[in-house]
Amino acid sequence: MQNQYELMVIFTPILNEDELKRLVGEYVKYIEDNGGELVHQEDWGLRQLAYEIDHKTTGIYHLFEFKAPGSLISELELLLKRDDHVMRFLTTRLDKYAVEWNKTRRERKAAKANEVKETQTEEA
Amino acid sequence: MANNKQDIKFLSSPNIGKTTKKYCRFKKAGIRYVDYKDPEFLKKFVNEQGKLLPRRITGNSLKFQRKVSVAVKKARILALMPFVTDQYK
Numbered sequence: 001m002q003n004q005y006e007l008m009v010i011f012t013p014i015l016n017e018d019e020l021k022r023l024v025g026e027y028v029k030y031i032e033d034n035g036g037e038l039v040h041q042e043d044w045g046l047r048q049l050a051y052e053i054d055h056k057t058t059g060i061y062h063l064f065e066f067k068a069p070g071s072l073i074s075e076l077e078l079l080l081k082r083d084d085h086v087m088r089f090l091t092t093r094l095d096k097y098a099v100e101w102n103k104t105r106r107e108r109k110a111a112k113a114n115e116v117k118e119t120q121t122e123e124a
Numbered sequence: 125m126a127n128n129k130q131d132i133k134f135l136s137s138p139n140i141g142k143t144t145k146k147y148c149r150f151k152k153a154g155i156r157y158v159d160y161k162d163p164e165f166l167k168k169f170v171n172e173q174g175k176l177l178p179r180r181i182t183g184n185s186l187k188f189q190r191k192v193s194v195a196v197k198k199a200r201i202l203a204l205m206p207f208v209t210d211q212y213k
Contacts, residue, residue: 008161008202049203050163059203063161090202097156105159 002067004039004094006102009080010059010087013046023085024062030079036068040106053087065094065102146183150191158191160198163205167212170196174205174212 009027011020028038044061053059068076073091080089094102150158159165169182169192176196179189199205206212 010202050200050206050209051203053203061202088202090198092160092198095157098159101157101159 002069004067004099005091006094007064007091009062009089011085012087013058013060015085031066034072036066036072038066040065059087148185148188150188158195160195163199166196166199172212174209
């Protein structure tokens with residue numbers, strides 16, 4: 001039975017661009033290979049942490065939203081625990097209201113994005 | 125002797141004692157899920173030290189107060205919100 005999950009990962013800030021892409025690609029591939037299906041991915045980039053995590057004050061946030069069978073989650077978390085580029089991660093299971101909310105959130109962001117684009121095209 | 129209503133000046137505002145009717149903002153706005161990824165919104169339910177406000181102050185219903193507390197705790201784990209700080213607002 002496929003549940004919908006949301007995984008937020010904080011990577012160490014010392015990662016360079018392609019290193020980060022490789023890592024993210026690795027996890028996405030892992031989800032896809034083991035019967036999961038990626039719904040949405042969001043990169044929040046470098047952000048200030050509210051408190052220090054192992055003596056670092058910034059971290060690279062990345063959000064995965066995917067459908068997967070329950071058994072996949074424990075292995076995925078094992079992988080995340082072993083990976084020392086990952087400072088912290090949190091997987092949450094989404095109920096139907098959460099799924100709905102994420103959809104509206106994405107639409108709002110898309111609407112805002114092309115609004116900004118329109119204003120730019122008008123100015124240019 | 126023009127002591128009609130308008131001339132009477134009160135020392136303090138008359139509706140000090142009255143309490144405004146509290147309502148649950150989630151029920152009124154029809155929100156069904158409290159998102160832990162949005163610290164700006166969760167700041168309304170946290171005091172200056174970053175601690176959760178009680179229900180009698182936030183006015184939330186029990187069901188949504190629990191959702192808010194779960195969301196705040198998740199945000200704290202992800203360092204989106206501090207566990208304890210000062211002048212957080």
